[in-house]
């Protein structure tokens with residue numbers, strides 16, 4: 001895979017050369033380079049931004065240096081088709097593990113890191129003729145620029161490329177969590193600062209351990225991510241699962257899980 005990052009603060013992307021990503025680069029699985037659109041600014045002050053038409057606070061990135069930078073990386077594209085152009089933005093589609101898997105299949109990924117209030121929209125429109133444009137948000141918060149979002153997305157994507165992660169088993173496990181959060185994990189010592197690990201984990205009974213972990217996943221997800229519980233297919237849940245969820249007020253109504261007032265019969269523990 002080839003990754004190009006366009007940024008007026010290329011030094012922000014230095015951490016990409018470390019650890020697993022750096023290893024993938026030395027092994028030749030991944031080629032990564034950073035291009036500064038400022039090097040394509042033609043005026044004496046190398047201007048990359050200007051005030052917004054229609055007024056308002058802040059500055060907007062000028063389209064021409066970005067178009068020149070994109071042309072320079074697409075000209076050297078390794079892919080037969082169009083590269084994917086990911087533009088981090090609070091106004092983008094929310095980045096998920098599913099999108100990470102999609103991007104991991106690309107031959108050529110380009111990330112354009114906006115700063116200030118964003119990039120002139122005409123650059124985004126023009127780029128659509130040269131790449132598959134994906135405005136992408138990490139979540140509902142605002143960063144000063146796209147660079148930190150790109151660090152997160154590049155790490156999420158590159159660890160899925162065959163030959164990048166050291167331990168392929170830990171990847172397979174992720175897709176088997178069945179739409180639930182992970183269960184808590186423990187290691188030695190068995191008692192630490194007067195806190196013992198849960199008894200079940202020392203029982204050696206694999207069936208009990210699996211059920212305990214599943215219960216923990218259901219409790220955590222119901223408490224922290226009720227939106228994920230609503231997405232579960234009730235047909236894939238057994239009676240033990242449904243009993244745990246009922247403690248959190250979830251019932252099956254018209255074939256989907258919905259929150260209702262908790263059933264006092266369920267005790268309301270936890």
Ligand code: JDE
Pocket residue numbers: 087088089090113114115116117118119136137138139140141142143144145146147149
């Ligand atoms: C990425 N979640 C949030 C920020 C921006 C007001 C202030 C700033 C390309 O245009 C952008 C990019 C960014 C940086 O990315 C994020 C982000 N995922 O903030 C703005 C818009 N309005 C614009």
